[in-house]
Amino acid sequence: MIKRSRQREAVRRCLAERCDHPTAETVYLSIKDEFPNISLGTVYRNLSLLSDMGEIKKITVSGGPDRFDGNTAPHYHFFCSRCGCMMDMDLQMQTDLDILAAEHFSGRIESHEIQFTGICPECMNSHKI
Amino acid sequence: MIKRSRQREAVRRCLAERCDHPTAETVYLSIKDEFPNISLGTVYRNLSLLSDMGEIKKITVSGGPDRFDGNTAPHYHFFCSRCGCMMDMDLQMQTDLDILAAEHFSGRIESHEIQFTGICPECMNSHKI
DNA sequence: AATAATAACAGTAACAGTTCCTAATATTTA
DNA sequence: TAAATATTAGGAACTGTTACTGTTATTATT
Numbered sequence: 327m328i329k330r331s332r333q334r335e336a337v338r339r340c341l342a343e344r345c346d347h348p349t350a351e352t353v354y355l356s357i358k359d360e361f362p363n364i365s366l367g368t369v370y371r372n373l374s375l376l377s378d379m380g381e382i383k384k385i386t387v388s389g390g391p392d393r394f395d396g397n398t399a400p401h402y403h404f405f406c407s408r409c410g411c412m413m414d415m416d417l418q419m420q421t422d423l424d425i426l427a428a429e430h431f432s433g434r435i436e437s438h439e440i441q442f443t444g445i446c447p448e449c450m451n452s453h454k455i
Numbered sequence: 456m457i458k459r460s461r462q463r464e465a466v467r468r469c470l471a472e473r474c475d476h477p478t479a480e481t482v483y484l485s486i487k488d489e490f491p492n493i494s495l496g497t498v499y500r501n502l503s504l505l506s507d508m509g510e511i512k513k514i515t516v517s518g519g520p521d522r523f524d525g526n527t528a529p530h531y532h533f534f535c536s537r538c539g540c541m542m543d544m545d546l547q548m549q550t551d552l553d554i555l556a557a558e559h560f561s562g563r564i565e566s567h568e569i570q571f572t573g574i575c576p577e578c579m580n581s582h583k584i
Numbered sequence: 585a586a587t588a589a590t591a592a593c594a595g596t597a598a599c600a601g602t603t604c605c606t607a608a609t610a611t612t613t614a
Numbered sequence: 615t616a617a618a619t620a621t622t623a624g625g626a627a628c629t630g631t632t633a634c635t636g637t638t639a640t641t642a643t644t
Contacts, residue, residue: 329611329620350602365623370602372621388515391601404560416559423549427571430545431533436573442556444565458591458640479630494594499631501592520630 333357333364337372341382341396347403347412349391385412402439406446415442462486462493466501470511470525476532476541478520516541531568535575544571 336357341348348356354369373394376382383395387405393412402415424435465486470477477485483498502523505511512524516534522541531544553564 327612327620331610331621333622363623365625367603367624368622374603384517386515386517388513388521392517402556404556404562404564406562407565415556417552417556420549420552423546423569424571427531427533427544427546432576433533433535433579434574435533435571436536438569438571440552440567440569442553442564442567445563447561450562456591456641460592460639462593492594494596496595496632497593503632 331372333361333368334372334375336360336364337369338376338381338396341376341394343396345397345414347385347393347395349393351391353394387412400437402442404442404444404446406449407443408445408449411446411448413446415440460501462490462497463501463504465489465493466498467505467510467525470505470523472525474526474543476514476522476524478522480520482523514541531571533571533573533575535578536572537574537578540575540577542575544569 337353340353340356344356350366350370350373353373354364354366357364357369373382373384377384377394380398383398385393385395385403387393390410397414400419402417402419404413404415406412420438420440423438427438428435466482469482469485473485479495479499479502482502483493483495486493486498502511502513506513506523509527512527514522514524514532516522519539526543529548531546531548533542533544535541549567549569552567556567557564
């Protein structure tokens with residue numbers, strides 16, 4: 327039986343409010359204003375709990391800590407190789423990819439994820455490249 | 456100036472020979488037959504060295520250690536959610552995706568990666584699902 | 585071939601991100 | 615209100631990876 331907790335609410339709320347796909351550490355620091363002595367372990371536990379319940383999404387990034395996404399609707403991500411920021415892509419789901427991939431595959435394909443890489447808009451502006 | 460070393464050759468050869476996208480640990484154990492006292496650090500160092508030189512590719516997997524791929528030609532991957540194995544997909548590169556994604560994006564898109572998820576052929580056979 | 589220069593090594597300590605443990609606290613049930 | 619128990623804070627422990635150090639292997643020079 328699951329009980330509600332203020333800390334878990336705060337984690338949930340934090341992810342709902344921001345769209346920058348924060349890390350556990352960032353969520354922790356962000357919540358610390360409201361709960362000065364929240365534990366990092368609590369943040370981790372609730373992040374994976376919410377993730378297991380399907381209320382948030384965990385995003386694995388190469389060579390860095392995991393990030394979390396409050397937007398559970400299927401969508402793709404962009405990762406800036408310059409500043410390391412991550413953002414959602416405005417691109418409809420390519421459902422046909424699963425079908426296309428299944429043609430030469432004898433297993434079962436359930437889903438796919440796409441991660442784009444490049445230079446984010448902000449980096450394009452701030453530095454001349 | 457880079458000098459050749461038997462250990463690095465072994466790492467390179469190991470990845471060239473197998474197509475199961477081994478982890479650093481797996482490469483280490485595999486090489487240990489030939490070099491009984493090779494250091495895990497040496498394996499890590501050479502894996503990232505070869506990766507930096509573009510001779511192999513590093514693959515980041517959610518909730519597990521990094522894997523390495525001796526096939527540097529652009530291709531997509533499949534990850535089995537049951538046994539955790541990883542395999543190459545027989546699907547041509549969807550280069551149009553970068554163009555499509557760029558339409559509603561003011562940054563610069565350089566590339567993309569796709570990872571399919573589901574049940575691998577072997578798991579489909581061995582267990583009735 | 586011998587020597588010098590230095591890249592790479594083995595071994596190990598340190599590190600980052602994450603999970604696990606315990607006694608205390610908060611939430612729910614009765 | 616009291617009992618039951620999920621959750622917490624805090625910190626120890628764990629995993630994957632990188633960095634450090636003195637030694638060894640490889641290459642360049644003589």
